[in-house]
Amino acid sequence: MEGMQFNVLKMVVSKWYDDNRSLTMLKVLFRDHVAIGKLATINDTMDLLNDLFKSSQLTPSDLTILGETINLTKHYALQERIKSTFQLFPDVREGTVSIKFTPHRQRLMKFGMALTPKDVTLIDGLYNTPLKRYADAWIMINDLEDQLKIKEGDMKEFQQMLETLNLRLALNALKEDISGTSSAFGIPSTSSVLVPSPTPTLQVPEAYQMPKMDRLQFNQLLGDVSTWWKRYGNVNMLKVILSEFKVISVVLMEEKSEPRSLFELLKGSGLISEADVDVIIETVILGGQSGVELKIKESIPTFPGLNTVEITKFSNHRQNLLEFGKVIDGSNKERIGYLFGLYVPELKDQWSLIFQLEKGLILTEDSHVKQAFVKKLNDNGMVAEAKALNTFP
Structure with missing residues (x-):
């Protein structure tokens, strides 16, 4: 594999895991391969892959660790994305033997995938006073490894704690026998290296361009997304997303109570039109309403799917606000409201x-304002909320 092809491969893999918010998962997986101090400074998947390349654990002639990563993280759709560029990339199959990751590391991956947000809260309460309010299971696992609560070869006490909390699925994952006899990724069992097939033609996919719609298609799209959002989404979350665009009056947005009326504000301001619906498509992704994809395809048969769309219309600040909202629970919502003088009822x-914090300029994109806000959260023990605001640097 030539240098440029290898760089494209790293780009495809990096974008996939970053888009799927999986860096914290990868940090757990690669804890045995990357120095802990270095791991703590890594902010995106490309940095991680480059560190693996630097230590010769991932090279153009040996992609074994990449194949095993896809297998252990269960991101099998990434394989298809890679094959769209490198058709001869070997098949990654569930159940193949890992030669790069220890049985303990593999069990931790299964353990993390078995945990629910409620499970994470229970374990947090068992080990931390006050609660650290971890943003996800992987951040918790990494922290418990730092505290030596989770330690290879000495898991008896931790397993007993899971037993006490009655977390059976998670406990079973930690006790699972890691064994097998199948060869690695379609390569004969005498080989331990995932070697790329003869160099394929480099095919870098171009970004998908949404075709121009006629008025009927455009109105159908607005109607489908609005109806879906009203049924499955949260209109207040939609207001937070659309607050990205300062051309829309905050007062106008505040008085709207239906998704369709909010999307009409986009149309009135020229942010969307028959020739440009990128904002509405990206809004669907940011709002977690990807289930509407099939309805979109009914209106636009050529639309290949939401996984081809890149977020370009919304800032890192906006995406941080969404991550912030996802980790706030009911009690901390009230605490934050009182802390910053909002009318909590x-x-x-x-x-x-969040909408009111932005409206009152209490939380803005300005670095000084944001830092002061984050510091106030940390000072009041809301670590997960503070951390979420720095998800996207």
Whole structure:
């Protein structure tokens, strides 16, 4: 594999895991391969892959660790994305033997995937006073490894704690026998290296361009997304997302109670049109409403799917606000509201809180304002909320 092809491969893999918010998972997986101090400074998947390349654990002639990563993280759709560029990339199959990751590391991956947000809260309460309010299971596992609560070869006490909390699925994952006899990724069992097939033609996919729609298609798209959002989404979250665009009056947005009326504000301001619906498509992704994809394909048969769309219309600040909202629980919503002088009875949910924080210029993109806000959260023990605001640097 030539240098440029290898760089493209790293780019495809990096973008996939970053888009799927999986860096914290990868940090657990690669804890035995990357120095702990270095791991703590890594902010995106490309940095991680480059560190593996630097230590010769991932090279153009040996992609074994990449194949095993896809297998252990269960991101099998990434294989298809890679094959769209490198058709001869070997098949990654579930159940193949890992030669790069220890049985303990593999069990931790299964353990993390078995945990629910409620499980994470229970374990957090068992080990931390005050609660650290971990943003996800992987951050918790990494922290417990730092504290030596999770330690290879000495898991008896931790397993007993899981037994006490009655977390059977998670406990079973930690006790699972890691064994097998199948060869690695379609390569004969005498080989331990995932070697790329003869160099394929480099095919870098171009970004998908949404075709121009006629008025009927455009209105159908608005109607489908609005109806879906009203049924499955949160209109206050939609207001937070669309607050990205300062051309829309905050007062106008505040008085709207239906998704369709909010999307009409986009149309009125020229942010969307028959020739440009990127904002509405990206809004669907940011709002977690990807289930509407099939409805979109009914209106636009050529639309290949939401996984081809890149977020380009929304800032890192906006995406940080969404991560912030996802980790705020009911009690902390009220605490934050009182802390910053908001009228708490009017805050129906965490998205209403964020909308009011932005409206009052209490939380803005300005680095000084944001730092002061984050510091106040940390000072009051809301570590997960503070951390979420720095998800996207």
